[in-house]
Every structure is written in structure tokens, then in C-alpha cells.
Amino acid sequence: MKNKRGFASDNNSGIHPDILEAMQNVNSGHVVGYGGDLYTEQARQLFKEHFGKESEVFFVFTGTAANVLGLTAGTSSFNSIICPESAHINEDECGAPEKFSGCKLLPVETHDGKITEEGVKKHIYNINFEHHSQPKIISISQASEMGTVYSISEIKALADFAHQNNMYLHMDGARLANAAISLNCTFREMTGEAGVDILSFGGTKNGLMVGESVVFFKPELYQDFKYLRKQGMQLSSKMRFIAAQFIGYFKNDLWKKNASHANNMARILSEKIKNIPSVKITQKVQSNGVFAIVPKAIIKSLQEAYFFYVWNEDRGEVRWMTSFDTTEDDINNFVEILKVEIEKLNS
Amino acid sequence: MKNKRGFASDNNSGIHPDILEAMQNVNSGHVVGYGGDLYTEQARQLFKEHFGKESEVFFVFTGTAANVLGLTAGTSSFNSIICPESAHINEDECGAPEKFSGCKLLPVETHDGKITEEGVKKHIYNINFEHHSQPKIISISQASEMGTVYSISEIKALADFAHQNNMYLHMDGARLANAAISLNCTFREMTGEAGVDILSFGGTKNGLMVGESVVFFKPELYQDFKYLRKQGMQLSSKMRFIAAQFIGYFKNDLWKKNASHANNMARILSEKIKNIPSVKITQKVQSNGVFAIVPKAIIKSLQEAYFFYVWNEDRGEVRWMTSFDTTEDDINNFVEILKVEIEKLNS
Amino acid sequence: MKNKRGFASDNNSGIHPDILEAMQNVNSGHVVGYGGDLYTEQARQLFKEHFGKESEVFFVFTGTAANVLGLTAGTSSFNSIICPESAHINEDECGAPEKFSGCKLLPVETHDGKITEEGVKKHIYNINFEHHSQPKIISISQASEMGTVYSISEIKALADFAHQNNMYLHMDGARLANAAISLNCTFREMTGEAGVDILSFGGTKNGLMVGESVVFFKPELYQDFKYLRKQGMQLSSKMRFIAAQFIGYFKNDLWKKNASHANNMARILSEKIKNIPSVKITQKVQSNGVFAIVPKAIIKSLQEAYFFYVWNEDRGEVRWMTSFDTTEDDINNFVEILKVEIEKLNS
Amino acid sequence: MKNKRGFASDNNSGIHPDILEAMQNVNSGHVVGYGGDLYTEQARQLFKEHFGKESEVFFVFTGTAANVLGLTAGTSSFNSIICPESAHINEDECGAPEKFSGCKLLPVETHDGKITEEGVKKHIYNINFEHHSQPKIISISQASEMGTVYSISEIKALADFAHQNNMYLHMDGARLANAAISLNCTFREMTGEAGVDILSFGGTKNGLMVGESVVFFKPELYQDFKYLRKQGMQLSSKMRFIAAQFIGYFKNDLWKKNASHANNMARILSEKIKNIPSVKITQKVQSNGVFAIVPKAIIKSLQEAYFFYVWNEDRGEVRWMTSFDTTEDDINNFVEILKVEIEKLNS
Numbered sequence A, B, C, D: 001m002k003n004k005r006g007f008a009s010d011n012n013s014g015i016h017p018d019i020l021e022a023m024q025n026v027n028s029g030h031v032v033g034y035g036g037d038l039y040t041e042q043a044r045q046l047f048k049e050h051f052g053k054e055s056e057v058f059f060v061f062t063g064t065a066a067n068v069l070g071l072t073a074g075t076s077s078f079n080s081i082i083c084p085e086s087a088h089i090n091e092d093e094c095g096a097p098e099k100f101s102g103c104k105l106l107p108v109e110t111h112d113g114k115i116t117e118e119g120v121k122k123h124i125y126n127i128n129f130e131h132h133s134q135p136k137i138i139s140i141s142q143a144s145e146m147g148t149v150y151s152i153s154e155i156k157a158l159a160d161f162a163h164q165n166n167m168y169l170h171m172d173g174a175r176l177a178n179a180a181i182s183l184n185c186t187f188r189e190m191t192g193e194a195g196v197d198i199l200s201f202g203g204t205k206n207g208l209m210v211g212e213s214v215v216f217f218k219p220e221l222y223q224d225f226k227y228l229r230k231q232g233m234q235l236s237s238k239m240r241f242i243a244a245q246f247i248g249y250f251k252n253d254l255w256k257k258n259a260s261h262a263n264n265m266a267r268i269l270s271e272k273i274k275n276i277p278s279v280k281i282t283q284k285v286q287s288n289g290v291f292a293i294v295p296k297a298i299i300k301s302l303q304e305a306y307f308f309y310v311w312n313e314d315r316g317e318v319r320w321m322t323s324f325d326t327t328e329d330d331i332n333n334f335v336e337i338l339k340v341e342i343e344k345l346n347s
Helices: A017-025 A038-051 A063-073 A096-101 A117-121 A152-164 A176-183 A225-231 A240-273 A296-305 A328-346 B017-025 B038-051 B063-073 B096-101 B117-121 B152-164 B176-183 B225-231 B240-273 B296-305 B328-346 C017-025 C038-051 C063-073 C096-101 C117-121 C152-164 C176-183 C225-231 C240-273 C296-305 C328-346 D017-025 D038-051 D063-073 D096-101 D117-121 D152-164 D176-183 D225-231 D240-273 D296-305 D328-346
Strands: A056-060 A079-084 A104-108 A134-141 A168-173 A198-202 A212-216 A289-293 A309-312 A317-321 B056-060 B079-084 B104-108 B134-141 B168-173 B198-202 B212-216 B289-293 B309-312 B317-321 C056-060 C079-084 C104-108 C134-141 C168-173 C198-202 C212-216 C289-293 C309-312 C317-321 D056-060 D079-084 D104-108 D134-141 D168-173 D198-202 D212-216 D289-293 D309-312 D317-321
Touching (some): A017 A240, A038 A240, A063 A134, A117 A152, A152 A168, A168 A176, A176 A198, B017 B240, B038 B240, B063 B134, B063 B225, B079 B096, B212 B225, C063 C096, C063 C134, C079 C096, C176 C198, C212 C225, C240 C289, D056 D225, D063 D225, D176 D240, D212 D225, D240 D328
Parallel strands (some): A079 A104, C134 C168, D079 D104
Antiparallel strands (some): B198 B212, B309 B317
16 A cells, blocks of 8 residues: 555546645635635636536536436436446446436447447337337547547537437546547537537546536536535535636646646657567557556566556556656656566566 | 625635645655545544544545435435434435435424434334334434534433434534534544444534545444445545545644634624624524524625524524634624614614 | 234225226237237226326326326426325335435325425425425325315315425325215316326225326326336236226226215214214214224224224324225124223223 | 237236136135235245245236346345346336346346356456446346246356355246246246245236236345335235235146146247248247247238237347247247248249
């Protein structure tokens, strides 16, 4: 349990100093609780700038909560939600979506964490048939859990398909900033303008202490959402401190700097290792994660130097996530150790 | 929505500087997420010091979550939970306990927010009768929502009754520190030692930014709790910052200083107004809240000077909460305004 | 566990012979399952005759299911449901409404099982306040669990109040036939025309084997109800046999004969005992139940002769329910035994 | 909606005359409701004869309810349930398992509706990892939804695997009688003795009007089940009529006669068509269903003569279910029509 640097997850990093300062800036006097304060309103207006006037934001504590409550807002309990098998909502939320929404999740196998119309269609049948959970949401992650990124036209295609089938498109944007950097586009172009109806927009993985949000692009989806958030145990009493983090996040394009840096670190890491024999990069490096197969025998030693998670035990596939505070030294040291370990193995 | 000082709630205050400093102190380098870090372990050990070695703590974001998840841990969906009608779980959590646990809440009318064996007994019938939700938890708030405090012997009596009837005793300790000051006892004496089985222990109302916890006193209650917390959307990725707040809270008895101050401010306020004609204090002032009936005609003017909530419109009963950052000037100014308004009314 | 006649409940009787015959009449050949058959359509049209063209019926298995699914259709999980404390949904459904709908139940104390606007109003506050479950349904039982009956104007008053407050009126009609006889009105006059939005209409307590239904009076309430019914585990595969029971029930006014008989038996019972010393009838006898206080010492002996339930142990209050198959001999014998037991006591 | 004979489902048949007679036999006098009567006890003892003394039965209304409540009894909301993708619980219960239990369903692709240890293992990972739903039940259908049957040793292998992994084995026995005939074994040999922990045992598809049951083989699983059944809206007030159906079902081995007949009809059908050109039987015919690919062009005409469902539109695969009341004339006529239609097509 010793603390050490690593590539385990972008949430192993701390709070960016500018974010901490933003929190300090609002820490004086009394303000109304639960979001009825001026800072929360200021943050809300910033979201409207970035996501469009018609959008509406609600702050929550975790990415799981953002996903679960956003999905619940768009469904009835007899609906189903189509997503990649590797989706965070399917793999890593301990059944929270099912428990809270009552819905069924319909996984689609993918190679790169991205679904296509083709994969979604497999689950579109028995419509209007009361014995069968009725598909109502397609959920995608941008960037995906495999570090890949949907192009805007890919998002539009899924949104069109969803809307043609009386469904909504949900986007899990725990790493939306990294994707925006990758596509060199605005948040709005990638979300509301591309047809996204419900967005989980996260900050924690990119420098915040704790701050996630649900952004809706259709009024029908959020008119009663304040009750769902409260009943979902996600209404912060001292909301100003979540608002302040997002204010700091948008200020001076901090989100952009942080995400650019993290993406760059991943790119550099991947470039430095791509020609190392016995190392095989398994996914396109489009955001801040590198997936690679390495000799199983060296994984433990590597983890002792820089902590990270094994993604697939059978294949010996590992995941290296970079963060706003990853340094080039981290990369260089790690690549050095990797090379040494592989040499050891071959000698 | 202008920010101004007031007595609306103890959560309208900000973060105590020592807490903010404690957060800064852990803000360097990488640590494992989701509570697998050294700071979380340190905080956990501090809880064991304060609540007993046999206790086990889990951090969550809100008091609602602490209550709901703690109650769920001790029940099956066909159980009922007996509580004062005025309980936060009954009045102010938008049905979150029912939604998440599936249980029925059985309210008991009280005058002072405190239930007795007498009131609980009314709901103990049809035991083993499958048509009837089976009572499984008695829930009390310490301090209560009316600012009153259970004595240790009152807690013990309810715990004994609960255990004799195959039930658990749950304590909502959103303001436990204020109660401990009031009773001049340790946390342990008032909780585990008094027979409490499940405790919601809050920090947010006494100087933290965001930090609540569930403390269990029986292993059978927490063995699977980590899954419930995750499924309940309450697992913080950057857990170190919640842990750090509690570290700062216990350090140098900050919790004690803050709660003592808040309680004192309430006492002073009540003493200064108790002889004002047309003002009637309606509850014993045992923690950091003052409940009083004032002439309805002056409420609006008072609220414009110092914001607070009307507790009961019909009776003209208002609630004034004090906080770690309430000043004597606040009290003096407010009492002055109150006197002036009443004079105006009478002239 | 020996079978014997009694006044325990109207569901201790069997199937009326005409109902059994109606089931036999449809028992030949193959028909489409799950309600897509001609008999179900025939029953549906009969409901439209009795409840109005705009009504829509869905069959389920139990009164609990009719209540729970009907209430769920009219609520979101963050809503509350106001009902008498004595309501079946509050006392005798083991928390099924909370579990399935996620809603909070708000009980109103009553003396006769009937709520008034006055009692409901107590729970109408904190509207649009996200911390508080939002009231959405008023639920009444016709006849009530205490054997009393709402007049049509009482129903209209509650419906008006509900609609003015953006709520629905739900009626638990497990004994609707007995109430219709009592008021000498049609089903329609007492339900849809009086402003009822959601009705649980039962047959089991009045001669059916198993057959309950949910009747909606507004399209917005039932457009997705088929999915709720299926997900609520209430879709019968051999639906024709539930439909057939209702066909038999409406045919030759069987419902009327059965309910008239049961009501008459209760009336006769109450008249024969009202002057017996030491027996005190505690509720108006308006349908098929008699509530009375009798000397506690004789209850056991009475139960051995004719089984029935004690309603309130403290008061020595008992409940005697009559049924379509209660005979005048049952009444006479029972009254005789009652008199003998009281004489014994006094001698 | 005209009623006509067909092969749509075994639940399109009516009530076997012996079952109806068994219901009539208990239809006199008063008995205690909700299962506290002698007939329910008699049926319970018959279950103990057939499933073992240690087993305990609870009656419910539908197969969906038997599955959902049985699964809920063996899980917490943070668990997952592994089943074939084609399982009734996964495909045809409108998300009722997720809604009521809160659990996640983990589908395994199969060719014949039967899963093996191999397929289950795919989902056994991240054990004790709080981010991941914890696998707790393996659910199989006997006979499967594809008409195939698990051998006793296959069941034992899955039970052993489940128990070694701290899981339960659940069996959906909506067509258990057909499987018992197929394996020529007792119910007990195929369930409790083979390691099944939770069984849904259905009667409706084999001659009952409405009657399903949950049978438990471990006391830990059923000690609180009566509450779950009530809360699940599945407690019948006139329980004697469900009990009576099962009494009639076990009497004179009616279950055996009915299932044998249905299985024979499927066998005969499959033998008569197996050599017809353009018809390809796609699954082993081990119970009372025949799956076959036929030319898509003739499906509509066939359905007009004898109604049945298309199983897979793309492949032109259809499902023909036989029942206790299918006649050899039905088979002969249908095969004749099938031949004529195919000839027409080829001419």
C-alpha cells in the first residue's frame, strides 16, 4: 500500500493546483446549500457556453452516478440499454445501472471498445412485444475504455440510428476532454451537435478532486431530474465546491492543458515502446491510455516500479494510463525499466 | 441568490481552514484509488480510536447516502424502519431509503424529534406475519432534527428494546459532534458502547467540504458493504481527499472546537432572545439549533438580514442553525434586528 | 388447520359455481396465450360496458398486484402516495408498493378507514422541493378496510382535490361490488365518472377463483402498462381463464347477487347482535364486514366455533366478514353461540 | 384473433380435465386463505415425496415469478446471474429479474440453449472486486428453451462448479416434466440430488390452469421466502385452488402421461418431417419442441393452418411446440400441409 507513481489510472493523480485554488476562492462566508448559490450558477453558465444554451447541467459526485442517473432519466424500468461489453456501465459499476434504473443492459462485443450500428442492430428485435425489455438507450464512452475515440461522424451515425428507433444516445464522457483534444473539436461539436441526448461529463480524471456532471440536451429528459439526483444520493450540500472546481477547470482552458498533456504522455510512451521486441500495442493510442501485450513474466517487476493494472490475464495485456501530472521522466524511467526487464528475460 | 450570512443551515458554511490544509497535505504524487491508499488507512485507524476497535468505517459523500446504505445493510426489502416522523430519512431524503432498500418507513409522531420505546412499540405487531413489513431497524438522529439530544441512557434503552425484538439500532449522526459536546462524552460512549449497531457519522455540517461515513459495530453488517457502497454510487475514486478531511477533523480535536463553538453560539442566541416578548423558544437548545415562534409578520424582514428557514408556516416557527463559523457579531446583529422588528410591529 | 366455516375473510370462500362453469366453457381447443384471445377481448368489452368506453382494463392475479402496478403506472420513484393508515397498501402488502414503485407511503390516521381532504392536506407541503418526496396519488379503498363506504360526493371531492394538486386518485376496489350495492349505483358512477383515475377492481373476494384487474381512466396512465404488468410478473399465459371468470361475473349480474347477499348477511348479523349487552359495534355496517368489541375472554371460544380474526388485541375488537356463500344458518348459529358465551361470562 | 389449433406454445392448450376436477373437489366450504389450509399442506407433502424431504415448496402464479423470486432469494443486489443468452429469464421476462433482484444478468452464447462450465467460466473474474457484480447463481433451463435436455451428469458438473465457486445452481423447470420423461428419471434425481439449489417447477405448460412453484433445497434459501413471495405480489388468497391443481397433477402420474404424450407428439412430428427436402431440423428433439428451418415463403401459409411462432426471422427458423392435447391428427394434417406447401414452392 506504499504510495508510488504509476500508470494505474488517471484518478491516481491528485488535484491540480489551479482547481484547489478555485476551491479556496469560494471558501468564505455563507452561501445557500444544495446548489442555490452564485458559484453554482456561474458554473452552470460556463457549461452552457461549452455545451450549448439548450443544454442543462446537474452536478454529481461520481462517474457511476452520472451514468446511472442519466440513464435512469431516459428510461422506464422495462427498457434496455445497449452498450459495448467493455463499457464502464457494464463492467465496473457493480450493477448500479440495473439496481437503480431496473433496466437490462445488452452488451455488444467489440475489439476496440467502440460499437457500430451493426453491433447495436443485433439487439433491436421484439419491439412492442411485452415479454421483451424494450431498447431505449445506446450508450457509448468517449474516449472509450480502450483509449479509442469515436469520430464525430461515427457519433452522428449512432445518434441517427438511435433517434430513428425511438431511442436516446448516451455518452459516458469520463474522459471527454481527452477525446476533444484527440479530435481537436469543441465539447459541443462532439456532444449536443452530434446528436448526443445525455452526457456524463467528468472532471475527476483530469485534475478535479471530485466533480462529475450529467448534461442533458433535451428538456423532456431533465424536467424532473433534480428529484432523481436527490433520491440517488448525489445532491451535495456544499455544492459551491463542486461548482468551483468546474469554474477552475474551464478557466484559462485548464481542461485543455491537462488533457493535452495526458494525451501527449500516452503518445510518447507508445512511440518509445512500439519497436521494443516482445511488446505489442493492442489498441490505437487516441487518448491517454496505452494497451499492450508484454511478456507475462515481467509484469510483476514492472508493477513494483510503476503501478498499473493487468487488463487481460490470459493475454498478458496491460493498461497504462497517463494523467495531467505524468512527467516525461516517468515515461523515460518506465521505458528504461521495461527494456531492462525484457533484456533480462531474453538473456 | 446573493450570498449573505445566515442561520439557514450549518452546511451553508464553508470549509474550515484546517480541513482545507489537510487536503493540501495529501495532494502530491500518485496513490491507489478507491480507498486503497495510506491516508484512507490512517483515517480508518482514527475512527477505530474514536469508535472502538471492533468498529468499521466506510466513507461516502452525503448524509443521505450514509443513512440509506447503512439502513440497507441491516435490512431485507420486506423489512420496515421505525423513526420519528421528523427524521431526515423520512422527511428530507426524497424517498431515497424506500427506493434503494425497498423497505417501508414507519413514522412516529414526536414533540421534540426524539422517540421512546412507547412510540416504537406502536409499530411492533404482526411479527412473522407475511402480509406485514417486518420491523428491523429503529432509527434515531443524534442530535435530532429539532436540536435535542438523546441521553446515553435513552440510547441504551432503545438499543436494548431493539435487540430484544431482533432489530438493530441505527443512529443518524449528521450532527454527532454537537451531541457529544452536549453530553460531554466520547463518540464511543454514545454509539457502540450504548448499543448502536449502525451509525451515520457526518463531517460536512461541522467544517468538512464533503465527507460522511457509515460506521458499523457488528461484522455481520459490513461484510458485504463495499459492494453496496459501490452499487450505491458512493465510492470515491480520489478517496484520499475524503480521508484527509477526517484526519484533519480528528487532529487537535478540531471536531470538538468546531462543535463547541457552534453549540455555544446557539446557547448565546437562545439566551439573548428568551426574554424578548412575542418570541417563544419551542425546543430545548441542546446542540446547535434554536427553534422559535416569532410573529409571522417579521419573518421576511429577518430573512433579508440573515437567511434562515421557516420550519412550520402555520405556527410561525423558525429554525436558526449555528455553525463553526458563526460569530458573536452575527448573533448580536441578528438579535438587534429581531428586537427592532418586534418593536416596529408593536408600535 | 381443520377446515371450518367462519367469518375470517371473504376470500375463505370458494369459487361460485357459475364462475367455475364459465371457466369450463372456455376450456376447449387452443387459443393464443397472454391475452391475445377472443375471451379476453370479450371480457375487455364487458369492462368497457361497466366502466365506460374510455376505460382500459388489464388483468392480474392479486389485489396487491393490482394496487402496486396501478400505483406504479401513475408515479415516478420520487413521488409519495397518501392513504389511510389502515389501507391495505400500507398495512397488508409487506411493503410491495415501496419495493416496486420506489415511492414513499404517507399514512393518514382515520377512525373509519376513510380519508378526507383535511387529512390529505396535512401531507401537501414542500412542493417542488427536491428534498421531499412529491405527493402524486391519493389512494382510497372502496369499500374501506373498515367496512365503510365513501359516498359518490366524497369521492368526487377527493378527486377534485387530487386533480387541483396535480395528483391522481387511486381506488382500491377489492370490494367494489359490495360498495356499489351499498350505494345502489353503477361501477362507472363510483369510479371514472366520480374522478377516479386508477382502479383496482377485484373479483376474488366475491366469488372468483383468482381474478383481479387494473382499470385506467386516462390513456397517459396505461400506454406502457403492458410492460409494467409483465415486469411485475402478472401476465397470465392462460389468460382466457381469468377473462372467463369475469365474463361469468358480469353475466346475469352475478356480481350483484353475490355482493347483495354478502352485504345482507353482514346487515343481519349486525342487527342481531347490536342489542346484546357487552357487544359494541364499532363501525358503520355499510358493506360485508362487521367490526365489534366483545369481551376478550370469549374470543377464543368463538373462534373455535367460527373462525375470524382479531382486529385490535388491545381493544378486544374483532372483524367478521361475510361472503357470497355465508348462510343465514351461519349467522343464526354464530349469534346463538355468542349469546351463550356472554351469558356464561356473566353467570 | 380467431381461435385455432396450433404449435405456438404448450400454454395455448387449456386445462386438463383431471386438473379441473381436482379444483372442483376442493371447492366446498370455507378454508383459511393464503395457504394455511389442508389442501396446500397435502400438496406440500406431495412435493416432498417427489423432490425430497429436505425440499420446501412455495406456490406462485407464473414462471416468471418463480424464476425472479427464486433468483432473488439466492442473491444480493450486487450479484450477477450467469445464464444462456437464450434463457427465458434473459429474453422473455421484460427485465423482471433485474428490476426485482437488482442483479446483473450475464448471458452466455450457446448453440443449443445449454451452457457448460466452459461458457460459465468466461464470466468468473474480478472476484472480491467491488467494482464488479459478483457472480452468485448459474441458471439453466430444463428442458431448455431450444427443446434440448441436460443429462444428469451435465447438471452435476454445473452444480459442482457453482458450489466450488460459492455460487448456487438455479433450474428453470417450466418444462421439467418433459425433461424427466426424456431422461427417464425422477424429479428428485434431476434436481436436488444432482445439486440444484433453487428450482422453478411449472405446471401450466403441462395441463394446469395456473400453477407454478419455487422449490428450495437448502434452508438458508427459504427461511424468509414467504415475505419475498408476498412482496413479489405472488401470494394467492384462495391458495387451495393452486394446491389442488398440483394434487391432481401428481395423482395417477398425470404429469407423466401429459409430458410423455407431448414429447411423443414432438418426436413423431420430427420423424415425419426429417426427410422432407427443404426442411432442416436444427435442434435435437429431446422434449416437446421441434425447431426447424423451412422456406421463408411458406411460413405464412403454414401459420394460417396451424399457428406457431417464427424463432429466427433471418434464418427462417420456426418453433413447433406440442402439448398434452396435441393429437396425431394435428401432426398428420400439419405435415400434409407442409408437404403441399413445399411442393407448390418447387413447382
